[in-house]
Amino acid sequence: MVQRAVCYQNTASRLQHKEENMSQLAANHSIPIVLIPLYGTEELSSKIEYYLRETYNKEECHVVNSQIVRFSTGDAKAVLEDTVRGADVYILVDVGNFSCSYQMYGQTIPMSPDEHFQNLKRTVSAIGGKAYRINVISPLLYASRQDRRISRESLDCAMALRELENIGVRNITAFDVHDNRVANAVPYNGFDDLFPIYQVMKAIKKNYSDIVFSEDHSIFVSPDLGATTRNFKYTNELGLDMGIFYKRRSRTKVVGGNYVVDVHKYIGPSVKNKDVFIVDDMICSGTTMLDVAKYCKKQGAKRVFAIATFALFTDGLRKFDEAHGKNILEAVFITNASYRREEIRNAPWYREVDITKYIAIYIHSVNAGKSISKLLDPHEKIHRLLEKNEKKNDPASC
Numbered sequence: 321m322v323q324r325a326v327c328y329q330n331t332a333s334r335l336q337h338k339e340e341n342m343s344q345l346a347a348n349h350s351i352p353i354v355l356i357p358l359y360g361t362e363e364l365s366s367k368i369e370y371y372l373r374e375t376y377n378k379e380e381c382h383v384v385n386s387q388i389v390r391f392s393t394g395d396a397k398a399v400l401e402d403t404v405r406g407a408d409v410y411i412l413v414d415v416g417n418f419s420c421s422y423q424m425y426g427q428t429i430p431m432s433p434d435e436h437f438q439n440l441k442r443t444v445s446a447i448g449g450k451a452y453r454i455n456v457i458s459p460l461l462y463a464s465r466q467d468r469r470i471s472r473e474s475l476d477c478a479m480a481l482r483e484l485e486n487i488g489v490r491n492i493t494a495f496d497v498h499d500n501r502v503a504n505a506v507p508y509n510g511f512d513d514l515f516p517i518y519q520v521m522k523a524i525k526k527n528y529s530d531i532v533f534s535e536d537h538s539i540f541v542s543p544d545l546g547a548t549t550r551n552f553k554y555t556n557e558l559g560l561d562m563g564i565f566y567k568r569r570s571r572t573k574v575v576g577g578n579y580v581v582d583v584h585k586y587i588g589p590s591v592k593n594k595d596v597f598i599v600d601d602m603i604c605s606g607t608t609m610l611d612v613a614k615y616c617k618k619q620g621a622k623r624v625f626a627i628a629t630f631a632l633f634t635d636g637l638r639k640f641d642e643a644h645g646k647n648i649l650e651a652v653f654i655t656n657a658s659y660r661r662e663e664i665r666n667a668p669w670y671r672e673v674d675i676t677k678y679i680a681i682y683i684h685s686v687n688a689g690k691s692i693s694k695l696l697d698p699h700e701k702i703h704r705l706l707e708k709n710e711k712k713n714d715p716a717s718c
Contacts, residue, residue: 351380351406351407351408351452351687352380352381352382352406352407352408353372353378353380353381353382353407353408353410353683353687354381354382354383354384354404354407354408354409354410354451355368355369355381355382355383355384355410355412356383356384356385356386356400356404356409356410356411356412356443357383357385357386357412358386358388358411358412358413358414358436358439358440358443359388359414359417359420359431359436359439360414360417360419360420360436360659361412361413361414361417364412364414364656364657364676364679365383365412366383367676367677367680368412368676368679368680368683369381369382369383371676371677371680371681372680372683372684375677375680376680376684378684378687384400384401384402384403384404385400385401386398386399386400386401386411386439386442386443386446387399387400387401388422388439388442390422390423390424392423392424392425392426393424393425394422394424394425394429396422396438396439396442397442397446398439398442398443398445398446399446400443400446400447403450404447404450404451405450405451406450406451406452407451407452408451408452408453408455408686408687409447409451409452409453409454409455410455410456410457410683411440411443411444411454411455411456411457412457412458413436413437413439413440413456413457413458413462414436414458414459414460414658414659415433415436415437415458415460415461415462416433416460416630416632416658416659417431417436417658417659418430418431418432418659419659419661420435420436422435433462433463436462437462437463437480440456440458440484441483441484441487444484444487444488444489445487447488449488453490453491454488454489454490455489455490455491455492455493455510455683455686456484456489456491456492456493457493457494457679457683458492458493458494459494459495459629459630459655459657459658459675460494460495460602460630460657460658461477461494461497461498461502462476462477462480463476463477463479463480464477464494464497464498464499464502465477465498467498467499467501467502468499475505477502477505478502478505479505481502481503481505481506481509481511482505482506484506484509485506485508485509489509490509490510491509491510491511491512491686492506492509492510492511492512493511493512493514493682494512494513494514495513495514495515495516495629495655495657495675496513496514496515496516496550496601496629496630497513497601498546498601498602499546500513512682512692512696514678514682514695514696515550515553515696516629516655516657516673516675516678517553517554517557517698517702518678518698518701518702518705519655519673519674519675519678520627520653520655520673521702521705521706522673522705523653523671523672523673523674524625524653525705525706525709527651527671528651529709529712531595532595533558533559533560533706534560535559535560535561536594537594537595538558538560538594538595538596538597539560539561539562539563539588539589539591539594539595539596539597540554540555540560540561540562540563540596540597540598540599541562541563541564541565541586541588541591541596541597541598541612541616542562542563542564542565542598542599543565543567543598543600543608543609543612544564544565544566544567544600544608545564545566545567547599547600547601548562548564550599550600550601551564551597551599554597554599557699557702561588561589562588563586563587563588563589563591564586564587564588565584565585565586565587565608565612565615566584566585566586566587567584567608568584584608584611586615590619590620591616591619591620591621592619592620592621593620593621593622594621594622595621595622595623595624595625596613596616596621596622596623596624596625597625597626597627598612598613598616598624598625598626598627599627599628600626600627600628601628601629601630602628602629602630602631602632603626603628603630603631603632603633603652603654604632604633604634604635605633605634605635606633606635606639606640607635607639609626609628610639610640610643610648610649613626613643613648613649614643614648617647617648623650624648624649624650625649625650625651625652625653626649626651626652626653627652627653628652628653628654628655629654629655629657630654630655630657630658631652631654631660631664632658633664637663637664637667640652640667640669641667641668641669644667644668644669649669650669651669651670651671652667652669652670652671653671653672653673654670654671654672654673655672655673655674655675656672656673656674656675656676657675678695681695682695
């Protein structure tokens with residue numbers, strides 16, 4: 321037993337020494353960064369490359385494209401356009417980008433999340449174990465909403481994470497994961513769940529400098545219990561009240577892949593004469609978000625803002641256009657982490673939250689072996705932003 325314990329200790333020591341050497345090499349900027357943008361992430365990767373080169377002087381940073389060659393039967397293979405040997409590789413994938421398509425039997429087939437994930441695995445296979453490290457950045461985590469088992473159903477997200485781990489991916493990075501406990505599926509792998517709270521606050525202050533974050537003037541409202549943690553992050557940071565909508569779903573009725581909502585009621589402080597912020601990870605049909613907005617306006621809310629990391633709008637924009645036209649919904653803040661079709665970008669209520677610099681900072685930190693704690697908890701940056709805005713709007717400081 322003693323001999324076995326010594327063996328384990330030596331192994332752990334060797335692994336720790338290896339990690340320290342890797343971090344030291346990265347800190348000396350000897351490991352080049354390679355970005356591999358998969359279909360639909362080209363714009364995102366070009367901005368990230370710009371920030372890495374201009375802000376962090378990452379001269380050894382370049383983009384290598386992964387060409388997905390399709391056969392007429394729909395089969396495919398990934399072909400890298402350049403070598404990635406010895407590089408710190410970051411593969412960017414947007415599983416929510418349905419604008420991408422391919423030809424099969426003479427028909428144009430839109431790419432589903434499954435096709436995007438398959439292309440990701442093909443690209444990892446094309447690397448062939450030659451990279452120094454493989455990192456996957458998938459802002460919208462594949463199958464993230466299928467994170468737990470309620471009945472006789474598959475655990476797609478857990479299976480996907482295990483598969484990535486098994487084929488050699490070292491780090492998996494996502495934004496605002498539906499339930500980040502899915503990381504338990506890969507306990508020996510790197511898994512980072514980034515939350516763009518600072519970027520959202522910056523966009524809010526840029527577009528609405530008159531907003532005052534105080535208990536008398538603003539409040540955050542969670543559209544359901546599942547989004548409570550997200551809204552609490554804002555209220556905890558800003559010292560505000562929070563309301564919650566209790567949502568009880570049917571266990572038998574399913575429409576559009578979701579269990580039908582039977583009960584939806586508000587619990588919390590008054591929203592009268594306040595700016596209301598509704599935060600959720602994604603907007604699909606948007607029905608829940610609009611129901612909350614309508615309730616808040618009926619209760620006398622001053623303005624209602626929606627905040628979503630991902631906005632899919634699976635039922636179109638008509639309801640949101642109508643809500644904006646009737647002064648029910650002031651604006652929707654959406655990140656550029658995933659595909660937003662042109663009609664969304666041109667909508668009068670759309671406000672973009674840019675996260676490309678955030679991703680660049682993250683990549684720089686990981687590549688250099690630095691801690692990302694301040695990225696995960698941007699408390700100081702948020703309060704500096706608010707103080708700067710207060711001074712700007714204070715006539716006495718002019």
